Amino acid sequence: MxxxxxxxxxxxxxxxxxxxxxxxxxxxxxxxxxxxxxxxxxxxxxxxxxxxxxPGNRDFGDSLIILQGLANDGLTNRKSIPKQPAPMGLVAELGDIWSPFPLSLLNPVVRPFAARARKQGMLQELRRHYCPS
The missing domain is CATH 2.60.120.10 (Jelly Rolls)
Structure with a gap:
């Protein structure tokens, strides 16, 4: 996009x-x-x-809203990166937001956390909590 x-x-x-x-x-x-x-x-x-x-992308917008909500709730570090790997991976996946090198070395580590969190319903929970409508 x-x-x-x-x-x-x-x-x-x-x-x-x-x-x-x-x-x-x-x-x-x-x-x-x-x-x-x-x-x-x-x-x-x-x-x-x-x-x-x-083109427009609802998932990208939701990823930013969720990230802001996590930051407001104190669940990110001072650079607004989620402290926990599951929400970090979900936000990255949802918004197609991936870090360049050297942080890109974390991408393969974070993806499995995101997949497990998605199966456990964490994405729906984050959207329900942070995304209006």
């Missing part, structure tokens, strides 16, 4: 490969399908932004 990041308030940072783009309010950065990237707030000020995913 292609992603567009539009900053509304503050300054959004988007890392594309080794290049960091600082996106001021009103500006948009579009990331082509398959390009490894991440977005973050490099400042002490809050940032508000909009992500547009094309």
């Amino acid at each position: 292609e992603e567009g990041f539009t900053c509304r308030d503050g300054e959004l940072s988007v890392l594309l490969g080794r290049q960091t783009l600082n996106v001021p309010p009103g500006e948009t950065v579009t990331v082509a399908r398959g390009v490894i990237h991440r977005f973050f707030n490099a400042t002490a000020r809050p940032v508000r932004f909009r992500i547009e995913v094309s």
Whole structure:
């Protein structure tokens, strides 16, 4: 999927490969399908932004909502990565969010946790708890 990041308030940072783009309010950065990237707030000020995913994908949206809910509940580390491998794997699978090297070494370890958690109904539980409607 292609992603567009539009900053509304503050300054959004988007890392594309080794290049960091600082996106001021009103500006948009579009990331082509398959390009490894991440977005973050490099400042002490809050940032508000909009992500547009094309084609639309409910699972991706739910993965971000679940991740935010886990963070609000203190279930992530300071970098917003879930502390437990099962929810980490489920969020990664759901949103097709996989870490680049060296964190990619964890992907094969986390996937079995996600598969077992899915069979146990954890994904439905996370969606029921964090995703409205």
